[in-house]
Amino acid sequence: MKKLTSIQSNLSGTIQVPGDKSISHRSIMFAAVAKGTTRVSNFLLGADCLSTISCFQKMGVMIDQHGDEIIIQGKGWDSLSEPTDILDVGNSGTTTRLLMGILAGRPFHSVIIGDHSIAKRPMNRVSNPLQQMGAQIDGREFGNYTPISIRGGNLKAISYQMPVASAQVKSAILLAGLQADGVTTVEEMRTTRDHTERMIRHFGGEIEQLGKVIKVQGGQTLQATEVRVPSDISSAAFFMVAAAIVPNSELILPNVGLNKTRAGIIEVMERMGASIELIQDEASSLLEPTGTIKVSYSSLQGVEIGGDLIPRLIDEIPIIALLATQAEGKTVIKDAEELKVKETNRIDTVVQELTTLGANIEATPDGMIICGPTPLSGGNVSSHGDHRIGMMLSIASLICENPIFLEDAEAIDVSYPSFFQDLDKLVK
Numbered sequence: 466m467k468k469l470t471s472i473q474s475n476l477s478g479t480i481q482v483p484g485d486k487s488i489s490h491r492s493i494m495f496a497a498v499a500k501g502t503t504r505v506s507n508f509l510l511g512a513d514c515l516s517t518i519s520c521f522q523k524m525g526v527m528i529d530q531h532g533d534e535i536i537i538q539g540k541g542w543d544s545l546s547e548p549t550d551i552l553d554v555g556n557s558g559t560t561t562r563l564l565m566g567i568l569a570g571r572p573f574h575s576v577i578i579g580d581h582s583i584a585k586r587p588m589n590r591v592s593n594p595l596q597q598m599g600a601q602i603d604g605r606e607f608g609n610y611t612p613i614s615i616r617g618g619n620l621k622a623i624s625y626q627m628p629v630a631s632a633q634v635k636s637a638i639l640l641a642g643l644q645a646d647g648v649t650t651v652e653e654m655r656t657t658r659d660h661t662e663r664m665i666r667h668f669g670g671e672i673e674q675l676g677k678v679i680k681v682q683g684g685q686t687l688q689a690t691e692v693r694v695p696s697d698i699s700s701a702a703f704f705m706v707a708a709a710i711v712p713n714s715e716l717i718l719p720n721v722g723l724n725k726t727r728a729g730i731i732e733v734m735e736r737m738g739a740s741i742e743l744i745q746d747e748a749s750s751l752l753e754p755t756g757t758i759k760v761s762y763s764s765l766q767g768v769e770i771g772g773d774l775i776p777r778l779i780d781e782i783p784i785i786a787l788l789a790t791q792a793e794g795k796t797v798i799k800d801a802e803e804l805k806v807k808e809t810n811r812i813d814t815v816v817q818e819l820t821t822l823g824a825n826i827e828a829t830p831d832g833m834i835i836c837g838p839t840p841l842s843g844g845n846v847s848s849h850g851d852h853r854i855g856m857m858l859s860i861a862s863l864i865c866e867n868p869i870f871l872e873d874a875e876a877i878d879v880s881y882p883s884f885f886q887d888l889d890k891l892v893k
């Protein structure tokens with residue numbers, strides 16, 4: 466149980482948050498199947514990305530770590546060999562689903578397991594299209610839940626209309642498509658993060674994108690390169706909201722990934738009336754645009770959030786809910802049913818924990834409604850083993866009247882192991 470007390474003063478200073486989780490996972494995966502030595506810098510050393518490294522090491526890929534620099538020796542798609550051990554993805558949905566896409570094309574058998582949150586997350590969204598491509602996939606409830614076993618190889622291209630807005634599903638199909646016979650086409654329901662498409666190009670591959678339709682030719686060989694991972698906007702989001710709700714605060718966040726398919730929180734904060742400034746880096750890497758975000762305290766109004774915006778801020782909804790408790794009026798979050806199949810059911814866990822703190826918040830079938838502003842009290846809360854819920858509650862504690870006692874704070878290590886040290890540096 467971690468005791469967190471409200472701050473008597475404000476937050477100020479500059480903080481470079483760790484590397485982007487989505488891009489860190491992909492950097493290992495692409496480097497492992499590319500030809501040559503890839504060097505990755507500013508890699509996120511969170512538990513999820515370490516699970517990705519360990520899965521590829523179990524398939525025989527040489528991966529060395531020097532601080533947050535990772536060196537991967539790839540030998541093409543054949544770098545991967547049949548693992549003698551189970552591939553443990555820990556708490557990581559991204560590892561599970563993208564790995565399934567890669568393994569679908571490999572001519573060997575493997576078994577994926579994870580923790581008990583992973584065991585509840587649906588995998589048929591990935592198993593189904595990969596089975597259509599010819600992979601043999603099984604698991605609990607006919608391939609929907611881990612443990613999942615895969616025997617891959619001999620894939621044929623498909624045209625697939627996605628029934629969910631999910632970058633993980635899209636990425637799994639593209640990774641399988643790169644190994645298939647023919648051109649694989651994926652049509653998205655809503656545009657989701659495009660890190661996989663960017664990585665394919667960065668590693669010398671070809672991919673065609675026309676609106677929501679993406680096409681990839683099978684049989685491509687990828688070439689090793691250098692990857693500079695930008696700081697994670699999903700981690701920066703916690704400090705952006707902290708600066709906006711703690712009176713007299715001002716925070717500067719350099720080198721943050723500003724990819725439009727990820728940066729929906731900036732748009733929402735601007736619409737809420739937050740004081741937020743963006744300075745795009747001129748020397749943004751070709752892989753991903755980056756920049757500096759400056760946020761200061763200001764008064765806020767409630768907004769409506771839904772539709773195409775949801776995939777662009779899906780992981781930020783817990784912290785946006787906290788922000789909305791401090792805004793004047795009603796905030797409605799809709800079209801966000803996907804929250805139910807994250808590390809926890811994030812509609813339920815956000816509503817339950819913020820209600821405990823005294824917020825006026827109610828769950829709806831596809832999101833939540835928050836009325837503000839309300840003072841927050843403090844008390845006993847839990848991350849429920851979900852890193853984003855743990856960080857949201859820790860930021861809430863800054864403005865609570867009484868201490869909060871946070872159960873399972875260790876869950877935060879999944880995406881931000883140095884979260885509390887970084888937060889402490891900003892408290893003046």
Ligand SMILES: O=C(O)C1=C[C@@H](OP(=O)(O)O)[C@@H](O)[C@H](O)C1
Nearest residue numbers: 487559630631632633634779780
């Ligand atoms: O592709 C990715 O790296 C991710 C995609 C999103 O999941 P879905 O694809 O399930 O929406 C997101 O919630 C997750 O944190 C990371």
Ligand SMILES: C=C(OP(=O)(O)O)C(=O)O
Nearest residue numbers: 556557558559780807808
């Ligand atoms: C949903 C998340 O990650 P994953 O799906 O990789 O477990 C997240 O980081 O909020």
